[in-house]
Every structure is written in C-alpha cells, then in structure tokens.
Amino acid sequence: QKEVEQDPGPLSVPEGAIVSLNCTYSNSAFQYFMWYRQYSRKGPELLMYTYSSGNKEDGRFTAQVDKSSKYISLFIRDSQPSDSATYLCAMKQTGANNLFFGTGTRLTVIP
C-alpha cells in the first residue's frame, strides 16, 4: 500500500466551478500537510500548508485535514482557466526530513 494515494484524474471542469481534490494516507504519524500546484514543465509551487487537523483558507483555496479519516482535501472556488495544472498533495511526520507525495491530479478548467 502506498503511503499517499491521490486520484490522478484527469479532471475537467467549467470555469467558475468548485473543484475538490483529495488524498488519502496510511501513516497516522503524518502531522504536516501541503498542497502544491505544478504547471507543465515547471517546479511545484507551494499553495497551502496546514498542521494537524482543521481547515485553512487562502483566497479561493481551502485546505481541509481530517486526521481521523486520514483524508485531506483542497477546494478551489470560482475556478479559473489559470488554475489548470497538476495538484500534488504532500505530507510529513514531525522531525522527519522527507515529504511523501501523491502522484498528482491533473486539472483542466475550461473557459
């Protein structure tokens, strides 16, 4: 079983839709959770960073962590064509150096 599972998509939505991206994980020791956005042929860009359970909002983006279910989500409101990218979830344990990544979900927002 992989440490982190992420639906690879692809996911296509019309402009203005609400997008939900999700990851599940198996290691209950993960405490730090991140979402990265990666445009084609570019390095990943950190979008959201949360610690433990709860919600975090930044503009049109909301990250949710449910540690009891080992499930994290990223919601994108009022999606724009510029949101078209691959979204990677990542997580780590306290004191560890390495991040565990999902394989990424490819999102296309259609104008």
Place this chain on the structure above:
Amino acid sequence: SQTIHQWPATLVQPVGSPLSLECTVEGTSNPNLYWYRQAAGRGLQLLFYSVGIGQISSEVPQNLSASRPQDRQFILSSKKLLLSDSGFYLCAWSGHNNEQFFGPGTRLTVL
C-alpha cells in the same frame, strides 16, 4: 526573499556519459536541501537530502550521488548515466519550518 536556482534547464545526454546538475539557494542560510526526481506520470521521488555542508543522506540506492560543497549549493552527479535516469530533477529547500520550496527543475533526457 528566498530564491532557488537550477541549471541547466534542459539536458540531453548519451548513455554512459557523466552528469552534473547544480542547485543554489539565495536569501537564506543553513537550509535543508533536497533532490527529487519526477518521472512521467509518477510522483516525486526523494533522492538525497542534506542538513549541512558535507552531510548527505541517500534515500534510494542508484548510480547517482550528491554533494554539498557550500551552504547554499547542492550538486547531483553521476559517473555513467543510464536510460532510466531520464526524468525531471527538482531541487528544493526548507528552513526551520516544515515547508519545502522547489526550484524550476532540470529536464534530463538520456538517449
């Protein structure tokens, strides 16, 4: 603000040739540094990380090596490239918190 540079941006090398990829970070001191590889359709695989000059930890045994000759310089090398070494190589850094920030990447094609 912090900036991370990688070069070259793209590289095409024959099988059996040597490799040297360079990563430098500006605007921070004593960062943790990381090398990842991202193969097509797959997630990010951590190759090496470093917590200080001359301190290298290898996550995956292979024909690659890493060195950190200066605080903000991280080098990925190989003496003889294999076809399977093709991929997108990403350097990342983290500070005292747990967020990792990625460089623009180097796309390596081994023919």
